[in-house]
Amino acid sequence: MNHPSERRLGTYLNGFALAVVLTAIPFIAVMTGAITGFAIYVVIAVCAVVQVVVHLVFFLHIDLKSTPGENLFFLGFAGVLIFLMVGGSLWIMIDLHHRMT
Amino acid sequence: MSVSELDHALLAEEEEKSLEAREFGFWVYLMTDAIIFALLFATYVVMVDNIAAGPAGKAVFDINHAAIETALLLLSSLTFGVATIALGEGRPQRVVLWLLVSLALGLGFLAMEVMEFAGMIAEGASPQESGFLSAFFTLVGTHGLHVTFGSIGILVMIGQVMTKGLTKPVASRLTRLGLFWHFLDIVWIGIFSVVYLPSVM
Numbered sequence: 526m527n528h529p530s531e532r533r534l535g536t537y538l539n540g541f542a543l544a545v546v547l548t549a550i551p552f553i554a555v556m557t558g559a560i561t562g563f564a565i566y567v568v569i570a571v572c573a574v575v576q577v578v579v580h581l582v583f584f585l586h587i588d589l590k591s592t593p594g595e596n597l598f599f600l601g602f603a604g605v606l607i608f609l610m611v612g613g614s615l616w617i618m619i620d621l622h623h624r625m626t
Numbered sequence: 627m628s629v630s631e632l633d634h635a636l637l638a639e640e641e642e643k644s645l646e647a648r649e650f651g652f653w654v655y656l657m658t659d660a661i662i663f664a665l666l667f668a669t670y671v672v673m674v675d676n677i678a679a680g681p682a683g684k685a686v687f688d689i690n691h692a693a694i695e696t697a698l699l700l701l702s703s704l705t706f707g708v709a710t711i712a713l714g715e716g717r718p719q720r721v722v723l724w725l726l727v728s729l730a731l732g733l734g735f736l737a738m739e740v741m742e743f744a745g746m747i748a749e750g751a752s753p754q755e756s757g758f759l760s761a762f763f764t765l766v767g768t769h770g771l772h773v774t775f776g777s778i779g780i781l782v783m784i785g786q787v788m789t790k791g792l793t794k795p796v797a798s799r800l801t802r803l804g805l806f807w808h809f810l811d812i813v814w815i816g817i818f819s820v821v822y823l824p825s826v827m
Binding site: 533534537538540541544545548551552555556558561565566569570572573576577580581584585593595596599600602603606607610611614615618 | 650653654657658660661664665667668669671672689693696700703704707708710711714805808809811812815816818819823824826827
């Protein structure tokens with residue numbers, strides 16, 4: 526009877542399991558000191574970005590078919606704004622930092 | 627179909643449209659909130675080395691504490707999801723039960739955050755100490771404030787489900803609150819990845 530809802534519990538549990546793994550990887554890597562130097566930043570960044578996507582898909586139910594186009598448009602627009610403002614701020618401030626030292 | 631039946635059908639359609647519009651409006655709000663957080667993250671990254679002879683992150687952050695906070699928030703996202711499923715099945719008691727579990731986990735997170743802040747301030751790592759600490763308290767405090775309002779929202783929705791039942795407007799509000807709650811968990815991914823993990827190495 527409740528196939529859609531059963532499937533959705535599965536969705537949440539799958540998302541949760543993926544999120545736990547993607548959280549555990551950077552935490553364990555940092556706690557044990559197994560990975561050092563530049564590589565650890567790459568591990569943290571990749572796990573974070575993948576986990577954000579996992580949360581969007583499994584918890585917020587964003588997908589390209591059923592989510593209204595306007596919502597996807599705003600998500601993309603926010604992404605572009607964040608990229609420009611965060612990227613731009615860091616670019617300017619890091620450049621300034623190098624010039625002042 | 628009589629006139630009054632037609633009226634009811636029209637009213638139901640209007641209600642549906644209005645709730646859809648609210649859901650879209652709430653999504654727009656969430657995206658703008660994401661931009662606020664992104665800029666607080668950028669501020670933090672710019673300020674992180676400006677410790678002004680005060681303590682650095684390594685001295686004041688406890689990674690185990692952050693790991694438990696992460697676990698509480700992630701679990702509460704799952705339990706809110708279970709409440710959403712109960713909502714789809716039309717079982718108000720289960721909705722209330724899982725909302726209570728989510729609320730408890732959220733309050734546990736907030737208690738840990740307050741303990742962390744109080745401990746830092748007692749050690750002399752207060753927001754006015756350095757640019758780094760100002761940025762830290764602004765970013766993590768803003769997230770904590772959101773979790774506080776989310777917890778108040780859960781309390782209100784528990785009251786509404788108990789008094790009004792799972793009517794369409796209540797279900798719509800609960801769905802929007804769910805979006806907010808899951809969104810806060812996404813912001814927290816950024817916080818442990820940008821604030822806690824890089825600082826304790």
